[in-house]
Amino acid sequence: MTKVIGIMVLALFIAVALTQLKIKEAPFYRIVFFFPNIMSIVVIGILWTFIYNPSMGLVNSGLEFLGLESLARPWLGSETWALPSLVLPSIWAGIGLFMLILMGAISNISKSYYEAAEIDGASEWQQFWKVTLPLIWPQIKISILYIVITTLNGSFIIVQVMTGGGPNNSTHVMGSYLYQQAFVQYNFGYGATIGVMILILSLITVLILQFLMRSEKTEY
Amino acid sequence: MKKSVGQILGRTGIRIPLILWTVAVLYPIFWMFLGSFKSNAEIYRNPWGFPETWNWQNYAEAWTNFNIDTSVFNSLIVTVLGAALTLVLAIPTSYAIERMNFRGSKFLFTLYVSAMMIPMVLGWIPLFFLLSEINLLDNIYGLAIVYAVSQLPFSIFVLTSFISTIPKSLEEAAAIDGMSPYRILWKIITPLSMSGIITVTIMNAIQFWNEYFMALIFLQSQENYTLALAIDFISSEAEYTNAWGTLFASLVIAIVPVIVLYAIFQKRIAKGMTEGAIKG
Numbered sequence: 001m002t003k004v005i006g007i008m009v010l011a012l013f014i015a016v017a018l019t020q021l022k023i024k025e026a027p028f029y030r031i032v033f034f035f036p037n038i039m040s041i042v043v044i045g046i047l048w049t050f051i052y053n054p055s056m057g058l059v060n061s062g063l064e065f066l067g068l069e070s071l072a073r074p075w076l077g078s079e080t081w082a083l084p085s086l087v088l089p090s091i092w093a094g095i096g097l098f099m100l101i102l103m104g105a106i107s108n109i110s111k112s113y114y115e116a117a118e119i120d121g122a123s124e125w126q127q128f129w130k131v132t133l134p135l136i137w138p139q140i141k142i143s144i145l146y147i148v149i150t151t152l153n154g155s156f157i158i159v160q161v162m163t164g165g166g167p168n169n170s171t172h173v174m175g176s177y178l179y180q181q182a183f184v185q186y187n188f189g190y191g192a193t194i195g196v197m198i199l200i201l202s203l204i205t206v207l208i209l210q211f212l213m214r215s216e217k218t219e220y
Numbered sequence: 221m222k223k224s225v226g227q228i229l230g231r232t233g234i235r236i237p238l239i240l241w242t243v244a245v246l247y248p249i250f251w252m253f254l255g256s257f258k259s260n261a262e263i264y265r266n267p268w269g270f271p272e273t274w275n276w277q278n279y280a281e282a283w284t285n286f287n288i289d290t291s292v293f294n295s296l297i298v299t300v301l302g303a304a305l306t307l308v309l310a311i312p313t314s315y316a317i318e319r320m321n322f323r324g325s326k327f328l329f330t331l332y333v334s335a336m337m338i339p340m341v342l343g344w345i346p347l348f349f350l351l352s353e354i355n356l357l358d359n360i361y362g363l364a365i366v367y368a369v370s371q372l373p374f375s376i377f378v379l380t381s382f383i384s385t386i387p388k389s390l391e392e393a394a395a396i397d398g399m400s401p402y403r404i405l406w407k408i409i410t411p412l413s414m415s416g417i418i419t420v421t422i423m424n425a426i427q428f429w430n431e432y433f434m435a436l437i438f439l440q441s442q443e444n445y446t447l448a449l450a451i452d453f454i455s456s457e458a459e460y461t462n463a464w465g466t467l468f469a470s471l472v473i474a475i476v477p478v479i480v481l482y483a484i485f486q487k488r489i490a491k492g493m494t495e496g497a498i499k500g
Contacts, residue, residue, distance in 0.1 A: 032242050034490055035249075038482055040430030042448040043471050046455045047248050092244065100494045156341075157433050161452060175341050182345055183437055195342045202339065 030103070034096035041093070045161030048089040082163055090151075090158060098143045105139035106132060145209055149202055252475075256468035278469035282454075288470050290443055291450035298364045298435075298446055299428040303421050305368035306375050311417070313372075314379035315405050319391070329380065336373040343370075344437055351438060358440045366438065367428050375420045378492065382416030383409060422485050423492040426478055447474050 036044065052059055109132065117127045133140075156175025175198070182191025257274045282288045316322075317329045347366060348357070356362025386409065394404050410417070432448040439445060445453065451470050482489060 029238055029242060030490075031486055032245055034486075035482065036245060037493065038426055038430075038478055038489060040432065040448055040474060040478070042430070042432045042452055043475055046451065046467070046471060047252060049455070051248060097493055100490055104494060160433070160436075161455075178341060178344070179433075179437070183348070188345055188349075192345050195345065198339060198341055 030099075033099055036093045037096040039093070041157045042161050044089055044093050045158050048092075049162050052085055086158060086162060089162070093158075094147065094150075098147070101139055101143055102136060105136040109135050145206060148205055148209060249475075252468055252471050256465065256472045258465055258468075278465040279473070282466045282469040282473065286454055286466055286470065287442060287445065287450055288447070288473060291445045291447045292473065294360050294444060295429055295447040298360050298367065299425050301361065301364040302367035302371070302428045303425045305364065306371050306424050307417065307421060309368065310372055310375035310379055310420070311410060311413075312405060314376045314383055315409050317376070318380045318383045319388075320401075329376075332373045332376050336377065340370060340434070344434070347434075348437060357438060358444055360439070360444055360446070363435060363438050363446075364428075366434060367424075367431065370434070371424045371427060375424065378420050379413065379416055382413040386412045418485075419488045419492045422481060422489060426481060426489070429474075429477065 113131050113135075114127060117131055122130065156173050156177075156179065159173050159176045160179065178191045178194040178198070181187045181194065256278050257276070259275070259277075313332075317325050317332075351357040351359075351362050351366070354362075356365070390408055390412075391404050394408055395401075399407070430448065431446075432452070435446045435449050436452075439449060442453070447470075451467070451474055454467050454470055
C-alpha cells in the first residue's frame with residue numbers, strides 16, 4: 001500500500017515537473033529515471049541488500065554520518081523492519097514506467113486548456129488540481145491498478161532475492177510462499193492452492209479498485 | 221511575461237527533488253561499478269569511495285572460478301533462442317489474426333490478450349510437471365521454449381497493432397500478381413513491420429536476459445544456470461566466501477549488455493514498455 005502511494009505521488013510529481021515546467025535537462029532525467037525499470041530484479045535486489053547491509057551499507061553509514069547511530073539497525077535482519085525495507089527498492093525500480101505513462105497522458109492535454117485557465121487567473125497550483133489531474137485520471141487509475149496487480153503477482157521476486165522470505169517467514173508474500181511450499185518442500189498440491197488464491201484475490205482486488213475509483217470521464 | 225523572484229525560486233526548488241532522485245538512481249549503480257574494482261579488504265575499509273587501484277582481478281576471478289563464463293553463455297543461448305522462437309511464432313500468428321478474417325479470429329485475439337493478464341505464478345507448477353514429463357526440465361532449451369511462449373501474448377499484441385497500420389492495398393496488389401499468402405507475409409508484411417519486430421525483440425531479449433524466477437524453478441544443475449541464477453548463487457555464497465568483489469563484478473557483467481541496449485534503443489524500449497503496460 002505504501003508502495004502504491006509512494007510510486008504514484010513521486011511519479012506524478014516527476015511527470016508534471018518534466019512536462020509542464022519547461023526544464024532544459026528534462027530528457028536527461030527521463031532517461032535516468034526510467035533506467036531501473038529495465039534492470040534485472042536480481043541485480044536490483046542484490047544491490048539493495050548491500051545498501052541495507054548492517055556493517056557497510058549505505059543506509060547505516062548515512063545515518064552514522066548524520067549522527068543518528070541509534071536509528072541504524074540490521075534492516076533486513078529484523079522481523080519488524082524487513083518488510084518495510086523492501087518497499088523502497090520496489091519504488092526505486094518501479095517509478096520510471098508510471099512516470100512515462102503519466103507523461104504521455106499529460107502531453108496529450110491540449111495547451112488551450114492551460115491558456116484558458118491562465119487568462120482566468122488560475123495559478124500553476126490551481127491549474128494542476130483543476131486541469132491536469134482530472135484529465136489524466138484514467139491513466140492514474142490504470143497505473144494504480146497495474147501497480148497493485150504487479151505487486152500481488154510479482155513482488156515475490158524481490159522478496160526471494162533479498163530475504164528469501166525470512167527472517168522467520170516474516171516477509172513472505174504469496175508468490176514466494178508458493179515457491180517455498182511447492183519447490184522447496186515439494187507440497188505441490190498446497191502450492192497450487194496458493195496459486196488459485198492469488199488469482200482469486202487479484203481478481204477481487206481489481207473489481208474493488210475499479211468500483212472505488214469509478215468516476216465520470218472529465219471533459220471540458 | 222516577467223518572472224518574479226518567487227517563480228525563479230520555485231523553478232530551482234522543483235529541481236532539488238529531481239536531482240536528489242537522480243543521485244538515488246545513479247549512485248548505487250556507480251557504486252556497483254566502483255566496487256567491482258576493489259579488493260575485499262578495501263570494500264570493508266572504504267565501501268563507498270573510489271578504489272585505490274583499478275584492478276580487474278575480480279572479473280577474472282568471476283569468469284574462471286565462479287562459473288560466470290558458462291552462465292553468460294547459457295543466458296546468451298536462452299535469450300537468442302527465446303527471442304527468435306517468439307518471432308517465428310508471433311509474426312505469422314499476428315498476421316493471421318489481423319488480416320485473415322476467419323471464424324473466431326477476434327475471439328483468438330481476445331484470448332491471446334487476456335492471457336497477458338494471467339499471472340505467471342499460476343503456470344509454474346503445471347509447467348514444472350509438463351517439462352519433467354517431456355524431459356526438458358533442467359534444460360536451457362526447454363527454458364527458452366517456456367520463455368518464448370510466455371512472451372507470446374505481448375509480442376502478438378504489439379505486432380498486430382503494427383501490422384494493422386500497413387495499407388491493405390499493398391497485399392491486394394501482391395495477391396493479384398499471384399503471390400501466395402506466405403510469400404506476402406515474408407516479402408511484404410515482415411519488412412514493413414520491421415520497426416515493430418525490432419521493438420518486440422529488444423523487449424523480449426531484455427526480459428529473457430533478466431529473468432530469474434522461472435530459471436530458478438526449471439533449472440537445477442549448476443552448469444545450466446543462467447546469469448541471474450549464477451549471481452544469486454554467488455550472492456548467497458558470499459556470506460561465507462566473502463567474495464564481494466567478485467559479486468560486484470558479476471553484477472556488472474549482467475548489467476552492461478542491458479545498459480548498452482538501453483543506450484541504443486532508449487526510445488523504443490520506453491515505448492514498448494508503456495504500450496505493454498497500458499494494454500492490461
